[in-house]
Amino acid sequence: MKIILNSSILDINIGGWCMLGIAGYKIIECINKGNKNIIYKAIREEDNIAVMLKMPISNHPDISIIEMLKNEYQISTEIHSSKVVKIHGIQQNNNRPLVIMEDFAGVSLQSILNKRKLTISEFLDLAIEITEAINDIHKFKIVHNDVNPSNVNEINKPTYIRNGHFISGKFDQFQCDIPYYALRQAIIGLIDHLLTERKEKIEMWKNKLVDVLDGNVQLVVDYIPKIEKIIGKQSNFIELPIEEIINRIKIVFHNFIKVLCDKEHPLVIFLDDMQWADLSTFRLIEELMDDSDIKYFLLIISYRDNEVDKTPPLCLY
Helix, strand or coil, rough: CCCCCCCHHHHHHHHHHHHHHCCEEEEEEEEEEECCCCEEEEEECEEEEEEEEEEECCCCCCCCHHHHHHHHHHCCCCCCCCCCCCEEEEECCCCCCEEEECCCCCCCCCHHCCCCCCCCHHHHHHHHHHHHHHHHHCCCCCCCCCCCCCCCCCHHHHHHHCCCCCEECCHHHHHHHCCCCHHHHHHHHHHHHHHHCCCCHHHHHCCCCCCCHHHHHHHHHCCCCHHHHHHHCCCCCCCCCCHHHHHHHHHHHHHHHHCCCCCCCCCEEEECCCCCHHHHHHHHHHHHHCCCCCCCCCEECCCCHCCCCCHHHHHHC
């Protein structure tokens, strides 16, 4: 008797075990192998249905890995969404749990990115799809802790490939009184990225920012001290009433975003937990959406509707 070893079976044997022992399934290929678990495309022999199988790599997995897979199965039974892979069941395969999932004939984002770049149109469509999928998961009070190209999504990767920027921020229930809280986080993340670029590129951004910030440079430095590493030290800012400061920061952020996004450097901003956002942030977003001069810019926001009551600014929009 001769056995033809395809790539997935060979990969399995390198890991120290053989998938030929899975009764009732015909293995087609390995589609994802992590540090702890492995996923295969397979055919269920009893009804000839295509499925995906997920199980621990080790012959004798740690109890924590077993419990994690069982918990994953239990959570999946509570989610009802066309955008989330359905779980058919779970069974024991020797010492390992075997999770049986639907095979929706898809391919991982990672495999696509390994072959080619995404177009702007593809990226935007994908970003919307991923946001909707995550929103469906959040509706069931579940947080996905491992969104990546292998299980679909890492939407900042294609933006960096195209010399663009993906920045994100998260509002906080206990920081609702701080204007532009999440946007400030996002800008700080962008500054960290800009500081990794070549000196001449940093100088280019410095000139652009100083020009667009006009007489409000020091105000921005006071609000986001890290930006001083790009634009340098500035003269002291004249003290103003808090309302005037908030309004000026809004103008600054508006112009800041406008100068950051162009054909060569598209900008994507993701703001999470908008149910805790302040009114100033909503007013800024409204102005950004109404500004026809801003192009190559995508704003993605998410909120948890189960945490929204009649008082937050979100209800006004």
